[in-house]
Amino acid sequence: MEVYVDNNATTKVDEDVLNAMLPYLKESFANPSSLYDSGKKTRKAVNAARSNVAKMLNAEEKEIIFTASATESNVTAIMSAARNSNGKKRIITSKLEHASILETMNYLETQGFDIVYLDVDDKGRISTEDFKKAINGDTFLVAMMLANNELGNIYPIKEFCQIAHENNILFHCDCTQAVGKIKVDVKELGVDTLSFSGHKIHAPKGVAVLYVKEGTPYTPLIFGHQENNRRGGTENVPYIIGLGKAAEKIVEDNFQSIEKVKELRDYFEEQIKSKLDDVHIYGDVDNRIPNTSNIAFLNANGNELAIILEASNISLSNGSACNTTEPKPSDVLVACHANLKDYFPIRVSFDSYNTKEQVDYFINKLVLNVNMLRRKNNGNSN
Numbered sequence: 001m002e003v004y005v006d007n008n009a010t011t012k013v014d015e016d017v018l019n020a021m022l023p024y025l026k027e028s029f030a031n032p033s034s035l036y037d038s039g040k041k042t043r044k045a046v047n048a049a050r051s052n053v054a055k056m057l058n059a060e061e062k063e064i065i066f067t068a069s070a071t072e073s074n075v076t077a078i079m080s081a082a083r084n085s086n087g088k089k090r091i092i093t094s095k096l097e098h099a100s101i102l103e104t105m106n107y108l109e110t111q112g113f114d115i116v117y118l119d120v121d122d123k124g125r126i127s128t129e130d131f132k133k134a135i136n137g138d139t140f141l142v143a144m145m146l147a148n149n150e151l152g153n154i155y156p157i158k159e160f161c162q163i164a165h166e167n168n169i170l171f172h173c174d175c176t177q178a179v180g181k182i183k184v185d186v187k188e189l190g191v192d193t194l195s196f197s198g199h200k201i202h203a204p205k206g207v208a209v210l211y212v213k214e215g216t217p218y219t220p221l222i223f224g225h226q227e228n229n230r231r232g233g234t235e236n237v238p239y240i241i242g243l244g245k246a247a248e249k250i251v252e253d254n255f256q257s258i259e260k261v262k263e264l265r266d267y268f269e270e271q272i273k274s275k276l277d278d279v280h281i282y283g284d285v286d287n288r289i290p291n292t293s294n295i296a297f298l299n300a301n302g303n304e305l306a307i308i309l310e311a312s313n314i315s316l317s318n319g320s321a322c323n324t325t326e327p328k329p330s331d332v333l334v335a336c337h338a339n340l341k342d343y344f345p346i347r348v349s350f351d352s353y354n355t356k357e358q359v360d361y362f363i364n365k366l367v368l369n370v371n372m373l374r375r376k377n378n379g380n381s382n
Contacts, residue, residue, distance in 0.1 A: 002313040003358045007200075008149050008177060008292060008349035009317055013242070014202035020245040021204070024238040032235050033226065042237055049244025053209055056247040057194070058185040065210040065227050066240050070176045071100035073195030073210035074143075076221040076231070077172040078104050080193075081141040082113065084217035088140035094118040094126055095335040096148055098174055105143075114138065123284045124151045124336045131160055135167050142171045146189075147178040150332045150347055151283030152292030154182065161190040170216065176200055180250050181258055181289040192216045198239065203246040207239035257352040262290035264350050264359050269293055275367045280343050282333060294333075296345035300373040305346055305366070308373075312365045317347050 004012070024045065030038035032046050047061070054061045067073045078091075078101070093105055095117045105115045116134045118126050126144075142164045146157050161171040173191040175184050180201040186194060194211040198204060212218050212230070224232015273279050278298035296302065302318040309316065318330075329340050338345075350359075 001358065001361050002315075003354070003362045004315045005348045005350055005354065005362065006315050006317050007351040008347065010199045010205065011202045011351060012353060013204050014246060014249065016249060017203055017242045017245045021238040021242040024241050029237075032237060046235055046237060046240050049240045049247075052244040052247040052251070056179070056184075056251050057211060058187050059211055060214060062228070063186075063211055063214055065212060065230050066235060066243075067208045067210050067231055068206055068236070070098075070174065070195045070197035070200075070208045072221070073197075073208050074098065074100040074172070074174055075104050076210055077193040077195060077212075078108070078141070078143055079221055080217070080219045081170050081172065082108060082111075083219045085140040088138050090114040090116065090136060090139040091141045091143065092116045092118065092131070092134045092139060093143045094120065094145075096120055096124060096126075096151075096153075096332050097143065097145055098149065098176065101143055101145075101174060120335050122336050122338070124148060124153045124282070124332065125284055126155060128156070128159065128163075132163060135163070135169065139167065139169050142169055143174070144171075145174040145177070146184065147175070147182065147289045148283070148332065149177045150330060151294050151336075152177075152288035153284045154178070154287050154289060157191065158189050165190065177289060177292075180246075181291060183255070186211055186213065198243040198246060201243075201246045201250065203243040204239050207236055207243045209243070258290050261350050261352055261354070264354055264356065265291055265293055265348075267356070268348065268350070268359050268363060269295065271363050272366065275363070276370055280345075282336065282338060282345055291350045293348045294345050295348060296338075296343035297370045298342055298374075299377045300344075300370040302344040302346045304373060305369060308369045309362075309365060314362055314365060316349075318345065 028042055030042045032039060032043040050061050050064045053064050089112065091113060093101060109115050118130055118134060120126055144155060144157060144160060147154050157173050164171045170192045172193040175194050175196045178184050179196040192213045193216060196209055198207040220230055222232045226232055226235055269281060276297060280296045282294040306316055306318050333340060
């Protein structure tokens with residue numbers, strides 16, 4: 001049996017999404033900027049996909065820009081704000097952000113910008129008081145994620161955004177791990193810019209979205225006439241069509257599927273805690289996206305577990321997919337002051353393709369191998 005539980009890293013392309021894309025890889029291949037009929041037809045399909053994405057986010061179509069990745073969207077939003085800062089230099093972010101945010105902040109520091117990295121508590125939560133204290137008259141941007149990719153934590157972006165706007169500060173929100181798992185309504189959140197990626201919601205890799213609220217100062221990262229002069233480069237039509245279809249399916253499903261995913265996640269955690277002692281779940285367990293479990297076991301190293309479980313055709317990770325090229329502690333868990341000497345976690349992220357049969361198989365293999373590692377390390381086994 002094959003079990004894939006690393007859906008925060010990437011998701012399987014949905015069959016309906018693939019079928020929607022295929023005609024634009026074969027017959028309808030015209031450049032959407034072309035003036036002849038086949039080009040106009042392709043342009044119409046791209047705009048239909050834009051409409052689907054806008055509906056999913058409760059945005060206006062003209063506020064949606066298609067990009068190649070959430071990383072590009074994040075960098076574009078931050079660099080645009082920096083170029084329109086009117087001399088202001090302070091940006092507020094958190095220590096738990098995606099690498100595309102943090103590495104852009106590292107670059108901006110070399111250019112004289114003042115970056116405030118907010119601390120978190122042991123559950124990965126950000127204090128509203130700390131956020132308020134970080135704001136000064138030189139602050140022009142806040143960049144924070146809605147949901148964390150490793151812990152699953154959901155952050156009070158609506159509240160933070162209101163505080164930012166009271167101080168005439170722009171707000172960028174990375175929603176890559178939130179879209180499709182919880183409601184993401186740009187009008188409710190109030191954010192000025194927002195990003196997410198197609199491959200997290202069963203569309204292909206290589207397509208993403210940058211939402212820019214109408215009236216927000218904006219300078220492109222990639223210049224060109226496409227995307228209404230907001231992002232240069234010929235549109236990746238088949239992938240945009242796929243993303244539009246994925247967004248349409250999310251709206252139609254209305255989070256019914258994710259409720260079933262939450263039941264699987266909760267069942268998994270309950271079973272593991274009933275079968276093993278000394279289990280710890282990182283993050284804010286009462287306020288997280290429905291599919292994610294960052295779970296650790298005393299005297300059973302997460303890196304070793306991931307490798308051993310792969311031999312049983314179980315695919316998972318021990319942290320962010322952007323931080324797995326070498327076995328080092330997760331920056332997110334370090335920021336949470338986690339006990340990574342004795343408890344080193346695995347990140348499990350389910351989706352609607354997972355079945356209870358798969359989860360039971362996974363649980364049995366996980367319990368077996370945790371006990372094996374504990375015996376090997378002279379720990380206590382159940």
